[in-house]
Amino acid sequence: MNKYKQTGKCIWCGRMEPEISFDSAPHVLPKALGGTELGMDVCEECNHYFGTAPKNRHGIPSIDHAFKEVFGAFRMFGKSLTSNSYKSYSSAYFEYRHKYGIIRIKQRLNTIAITRQFKRGLYEAFLQKYHLVTGNGNNPIFDAVRNFARYDKEDLRVYYAFNNVILAPGEDETNHPVLHIGKNAEDEISHYGFFHFLLLGHNFFLEVSPVAANVYRQKYLQEKVATCLLPAKGDESIYEIKNIEQIDFFMQRFRSKKQFVVL
Numbered sequence: 001m002n003k004y005k006q007t008g009k010c011i012w013c014g015r016m017e018p019e020i021s022f023d024s025a026p027h028v029l030p031k032a033l034g035g036t037e038l039g040m041d042v043c044e045e046c047n048h049y050f051g052t053a054p055k056n057r058h059g060i061p062s063i064d065h066a067f068k069e070v071f072g073a074f075r076m077f078g079k080s081l082t083s084n085s086y087k088s089y090s091s092a093y094f095e096y097r098h099k100y101g102i103i104r105i106k107q108r109l110n111t112i113a114i115t116r117q118f119k120r121g122l123y124e125a126f127l128q129k130y131h132l133v134t135g136n137g138n139n140p141i142f143d144a145v146r147n148f149a150r151y152d153k154e155d156l157r158v159y160y161a162f163n164n165v166i167l168a169p170g171e172d173e174t175n176h177p178v179l180h181i182g183k184n185a186e187d188e189i190s191h192y193g194f195f196h197f198l199l200l201g202h203n204f205f206l207e208v209s210p211v212a213a214n215v216y217r218q219k220y221l222q223e224k225v226a227t228c229l230l231p232a233k234g235d236e237s238i239y240e241i242k243n244i245e246q247i248d249f250f251m252q253r254f255r256s257k258k259q260f261v262v263l
């Protein structure tokens, strides 16, 4: 019995053995981010797909890589930086100069394409964790998730709760982040079509079933405004992510002067 197999049907491509195999460990959150939890029923080919940059498309990272970059920056810049702590920050795209307190872009970024990869990474982690907990990842309700995350078709809406207070997770969770699935997650998904994605103190809301989400979007987001926004400066809000730059993953909201330098 393969240890990464539960139902024996890949949650992404729907194929079964012997056509496919379940030999490589599918991380729910990228290993490069410190994720240690392993998923089930993700075939070799699909697992490889998420960790591989698209061919012949310069400047576009793999899905796992885009996910790791954004949450890696959240993790690093969410705490107060000392002259030593910044040394542990490494990124393919950005460099942080602690002496000058600036972040530089190493290369020209296609932020729209990276945004799409990042969003797809949220859905990758969601379905793998959901399947791990419920065993129901093959449910046709998630066909839109599969189309977007695995086959790069269509688009799904993702919202972000912008707060000026971040309830920072403890050291252990910072080093080994875990995606949690709340007790009422299944109900929220079947009723509203949304999944509340909470990681490293940041709240995202993923449209996972567009049919339900199209009906209940406003009601769902209003409820989240009441429960997930922490009133502090008055500019807190929940908005749809169209570009990763909107989510301020370098946490500049906590610094007095603008430190993002584009060369």
Ligand SMILES: [Zn+2]
Binding pocket: 010, 011, 012, 013, 014, 015, 020, 042, 043, 044, 045, 046, 047
């Ligand atoms: Zn597969």
